[in-house]
Amino acid sequence: MIDANSKTNSFLEAIEKYAEEQKIAMRAEIESFREEQLKHANEEGTAAAFSFIQKKKAEFKTALAKENSLKETAVKRALFEKRNKMAESVFEEAAEKLREFSKSKKYEAYINNSAKSISEYLGGKRSVVYISENDEKFIPQLKKYFGSSEIAVDSSIKLGGIRCFCEEMSIIADETLDSKFEDRKRIFIETSGFTVE
DSSP: OHHHHHHHHHHHHHHHHHHHHHHHHHHHHHHHHHHHHHHHHHHHHHHHHHHHHHHHHHHHHHHHHHHHHHHHHHHHHHHHHHHHHHHHHHHHHHHHHHHHHTTSHHHHHHHHHHHHHHHHHHTTOOOEEEEOGGGGGGHHHHHHHHTTSEEEEOTTOOSOEEEEEETTTTEEEEEEHHHHHHHHHHHHHHHSOOOOO
């Protein structure tokens, strides 16, 4: 009987030893699984955090670029307005000097010289001569140069001078102060360096 008890005890000890080994193996497996899951969760968390940070960084950059663009546009608009005011001031001063000139004795000589050069260019061909309302007093002088050509008041001529249209030659000869002023204004704008970029 002792032998049977001993065998039973040995068998039970073997079972306990096997159970303990299995328990240790399971714990190791569970620990390994847990560590693997933690590592995986950390990697996913790190990737998610990186993705979140990148997204927020991109959103910040976009918002900053938009804000900078708005500020730049506002500065350009302010510079553009300032430039326009400065240019308009210069142009208004120049226009005023031309208005003063159109009331001087030198202006009468200017009208005569313009009429002479245009009439010589047209070679006596019939034309329509346009003048400003303020220059109607020069009609008798202009008749000397343009003979039977029609002389008409053109309300678009504000500063003075002469504009001639010769249908036979299909040309317009423009010696108005208005067109010369507009030409100088255009050249000034193109070459003044007043551009806003």
